[in-house]
Amino acid sequence: MPQPPAALPAPSAQAPGPLHAEGLVQLLTPSGERVGDPAWDPWVEHLDAAALRGLYRDMVLVRRFDTEATALQRQGELALFAQALGQEAAQVGSGRALAPQDHVFPSYREHGVAHTRGVDLADVLRLFRGVDHGGWDPVAHGFHLYTLVIGSHTLHAVGYAMGVQRDGDVGTGDASRDTAVVTYFGDGATAQGDVSEALVFAAVNRAPVVLFCQNNQWAISEPTTRQAVVPIADRAPGFGVPSVRVDGNDVLATYAVTAAALERARSGGGPTFVEAFTYRMGAHTTSDDPSRYRSADEEQHWRDRDPIDRLRRHLEATGELPDAFVDDLAHEADALGERVRTAVRAMGRPEAASMFEHVYATPHAGVDADRAAYERFEAAMEGTGGPTSTTTGTTTGMTTGTTGGHAR
Numbered sequence: 001m002p003q004p005p006a007a008l009p010a011p012s013a014q015a016p017g018p019l020h021a022e023g024l025v026q027l028l029t030p031s032g033e034r035v036g037d038p039a040w041d042p043w044v045e046h047l048d049a050a051a052l053r054g055l056y057r058d059m060v061l062v063r064r065f066d067t068e069a070t071a072l073q074r075q076g077e078l079a080l081f082a083q084a085l086g087q088e089a090a091q092v093g094s095g096r097a098l099a100p101q102d103h104v105f106p107s108y109r110e111h112g113v114a115h116t117r118g119v120d121l122a123d124v125l126r127l128f129r130g131v132d133h134g135g136w137d138p139v140a141h142g143f144h145l146y147t148l149v150i151g152s153h154t155l156h157a158v159g160y161a162m163g164v165q166r167d168g169d170v171g172t173g174d175a176s177r178d179t180a181v182v183t184y185f186g187d188g189a190t191a192q193g194d195v196s197e198a199l200v201f202a203a204v205n206r207a208p209v210v211l212f213c214q215n216n217q218w219a220i221s222e223p224t225t226r227q228a229v230v231p232i233a234d235r236a237p238g239f240g241v242p243s244v245r246v247d248g249n250d251v252l253a254t255y256a257v258t259a260a261a262l263e264r265a266r267s268g269g270g271p272t273f274v275e276a277f278t279y280r281m282g283a284h285t286t287s288d289d290p291s292r293y294r295s296a297d298e299e300q301h302w303r304d305r306d307p308i309d310r311l312r313r314h315l316e317a318t319g320e321l322p323d324a325f326v327d328d329l330a331h332e333a334d335a336l337g338e339r340v341r342t343a344v345r346a347m348g349r350p351e352a353a354s355m356f357e358h359v360y361a362t363p364h365a366g367v368d369a370d371r372a373a374y375e376r377f378e379a380a381m382e383g384t385g386g387p388t389s390t391t392t393g394t395t396t397g398m399t400t401g402t403t404g405g406h407a408r
């Protein structure tokens with residue numbers, strides 16, 4: 001039996017595992033100290049103290065939203081909720097690097113990015129309440145609808161980026177025209193075939209796309225070590241897509257690497273893969289109980305590296321976080337919480353027949369047949385006391401429990 005050549009080392013000998021944190025791009029240490037990096041400093045040097053406070057405000061508001069939405073689910077007002085808790089720096093830093101004309105394809109916990117795209121966070125909860133397929137206008141915000149089919153939207157993003165390229169909106173040198181596309185997905189998603197296909201199409205077409213992976217170290221109960229044996233970012237160069245690993249709990253560093261990747265895309269330089277190394281501090285969703293598969297010590301380790309605390313420490317150390325700002329922000333967060341609660345409770349029930357709308361942009365025989373069958377069913381139920389769209393609506397999936405049997 002021939003032996004494999006000794007020159008072929010085992011994968012684990014080629015690179016450290018997917019959870020190693022050495023060599024991440026970092027501009028703020030966990031204690032809030034600004035560290036210089038000649039390669040990345042130029043991308044953030046225009047951010048003055050007011051801009052940093054703006055990033056801090058974004059993160060505080062997004063976290064308040066997260067807490068409020070989780071409470072609403074526990075009160076039975078939402079069917080399900082997926083927290084962004086712990087990922088605020090990855091999302092706000094990257095989101096604030098975008099230009100108005102850029103277009104984002106998120107997965108389902110990108111509330112921080114939604115906020116930076118001007119989406120009313122209350123509207124994000126329409127989907128989680130089960131009263132809407134989306135909740136906002138993707139074109140108006142350059143922010144596509146949430147996608148729950150893991151990894152599928154990375155293909156949509158690359159396809160959209162190829163469209164942008166064919167429209168001639170890349171590499172013109174006009175800063176208000178050149179456009180980049182960003183797709184957000186998780187560490188677990190990188191094990192899906194769709195993401196590999198997206199990388200192939202992005203590379204060979206030199207698509208103006210940034211593939212932004214939030215490695216939050218968990219795919220529900222599966223750790224990243226079950227998805228990869230090398231750092232996830234190391235995969236991309238094999239497809240011909242350059243990659244960068246960044247400290248995802250450092251809002252400045254995620255801003256810098258995303259700004260650079262976006263600029264590369266807009267100028268016609270092609271795709272970039274960003275791995276933001278972060279931690280999902282909450283449960284996967286409100287249907288999950290992480291204490292069943294990870295330790296309290298691990299959770300504490302990452303609480304000590306909270307992305308919001310990091311920027312707060314920096315602003316405090318530099319004397320740039322006045323009490324008045326903190327007080328105003330606390331009031332603003334309270335008002336946001338109140339507004340979200342009121343808005344959610346006021347969301348009406350859709351007509352059941354509306355489920356057939358917006359499935360396709362153009363008329364579709366299959367959807368028409370489904371609608372007709374549904375209408376026949378409703379007509380047959382008329383007067384029987386059985387289900388009709390006005391008596392049961394489509395919110396029957398709404399439960400007060402923590403495990404309502406919803407797809408997760």
Ligand SMILES: Cc1ncc(C[n+]2csc(CCOP(=O)(O)OP(=O)(O)O)c2C)c(N)n1
Pocket residue numbers: 109148149150151185186187188189190216218219220280284408
């Ligand atoms: C194609 C597909 N397979 C499985 C699922 C079930 N599922 C929902 S979330 C999830 C884990 C995703 O983990 P990751 O990509 O790391 O994203 P995260 O939730 O950590 O943000 C899985 C397997 C799904 N929604 N879609």
Ligand SMILES: [Mg+2]
Pocket residue numbers: 186187188214215216217218219220
């Ligand atoms: Mg994950």
